[in-house]
Amino acid sequence: MPKVVLAEDDKLISASLVQGFQEAGFETFPAYDGEEAIAKVRENKPDVVVLDIMMPKVDGIGVAWELKADAALSHTPILMLTNMSDSDTVSKIMEAGVTDYLLKSDQSIDQVVQKVKEVLAR
């Protein structure tokens, strides 16, 4: 069963995604802030990390940089979720070296799950 760490501070959204992932057959580890996210990744060595950008303590981009800096974790694919579509944010996301990013409000849960599957398949 593929392991997914989901970092999302909005409890409502997190719950929806967790449900979606679980139904798709992923073992899901939710985290509610950047620090927790890094800890959970180190602890569980997931196959993919799904990150929200806006989080307390360390934001999504910070977490991505942190993971890239860690040799053991730098190969883990990262999927960034956000509601910000402005060019500044996009370039920051790409610079952090994430595998792909999605605009939350444009996706259905199924589409997010689909994307995760795609990333896992690469």
Add this chain to the structure above:
Amino acid sequence: MLASILLFLDFLLLAVVFFFYFRHALRERRRLQGVAKQSVQLQQKIYQIQVLQEIGERIGYSLDTNKITEIITNSVGALLDYDTVSFILFPEHGGEVTYRVHVHNSVPHQFLDEVKQKMVQATSLICGQDVNLDKLDERMTGTILDDHLTARPESYVNVPIIISEKLLGMINIASMKKFVYGVDEAGALYDITNQAATAVAKLENVLENEKGRLAGILYSMTDGVMMVDLQNQLQVYNPAVVDLLRLPVGKDITMFDIVDALAGKVDLRTKIDEAIQKHMPITVPEVTLADNALELTITPVRDRQGEDRGASVIFHDVTSEKSLEKLRQEFTAMMVHELRAPLTAVRWSSESLLKSVGSGKPGALEAEKIKQGIATIDTATINMLDLVNDLLDVAKIEAGKFDLNLQEYDLVEIIRAQVETFQAQAEQKHLALELIAPAHCRLKCDKVRISQVVDNLLSNAIKYTDSGKIDVNVSVEEDKKRAVVAVKDSGIGVSREDLNQLYSKFKQLTASDRSRKGTGLGLVVSKGIVEAHHGQVWAESAGENMGSTFFFSLPL
């Protein structure tokens, strides 16, 4: 005998009559002669005045010394009897001395040489030193010289040409007749020259004043103003140009410096050429330099005859307008993001619910999930509505169209009601919530809106305090005729920099604040409400993690 006596008497009578007649006639003639002489003098004086007036008028149009002196020379001829009139003019900046002679009646060369000598002498006398007239730009007009004549300048007058206290030259009239020039004639020549000099001095003065005024205006302008001619040479620029383009201070600026400062941002030369070609002003709306942004307006300059002379460029600082625009865009982006979050929650909850309901899996577990899903939608929808309401309020406040329903209420009652509403929430976080207030405080206010303000302050206090207590203090300041409400918490506090921007729409607190839900506009709206009541809002905090107190006052 009698006949002879009678004849004699007749002759005597005749003689007497003739005597009286002749005397009368003589007197009459003398009188008429006197009148005639006076008349001539009067005529001369009138003519003189006319000529002087004309000189004044004609000189008024020209500052060309040559021309002026010509005018004088010509006019002199109209008033005085002369054989030659000459003038010398000193050059302004080096070069030759101008010497012109007009020969009215033929004279020998010697005559002219002597006149020249006399002029040199007079000039040396005035200057107090020997004047060198070796290099002369000589020109002669008038009748041909005749060296067979032996005439010498028996009478002459020298008058200096002084304009604005500078000796510019000398005028000389000479005649071979003796005693031609008396006080009157010298006076006339002096008057003419003086008149001319005064007119020129006045004109020069006017010109200096106007130049001075223009320079003053340009100097004080905050916009940069510069002018180039058709050869791209910088003609005029003011200190604002140096300032706005961040050019080095204290040295003379050239067109190179300016074009250099704008290199890569705008091709100034091309724009100038374009403006001149098209005979139309050109605007470059935004040129961004290292730390400021400028708007350029390039206008072609033409003279009175419509000939192209060059172009003027005006630099206008638009940095603050630009940064305001940037803030506005950031605010919009933030609000869009704020709405997307709850919308995503609604969308995904609906999706989950549809799946659960559609899958036909009954059971308590499913019912629980459905309940959760619907609760999510409910909460998210409320969040969005709150945001929309706040945005609307902010828009109303900014447009000045914020309506209040003012009635007399007991402020303490309003606050007490709010405090009671929040007791449950406070208890949940193990916070003590207390109200300290006088028994009553009646004043005119909008009950709904003031409740909104108290609601905002209390919800913030609870949100940002994890432990400790929250005090709500109501006090009346009789001397200042106001009631003050203070909400004091022991929460995360506010740093000094952030204190200033708390009530500003544009500046939101850092992303770490995001975890605590809210529209972010609560304080902005509260400020609008209180100020619409003619009250004030302010906040105090000792620093981060040292709690904060939020105040608002209402007039009694």
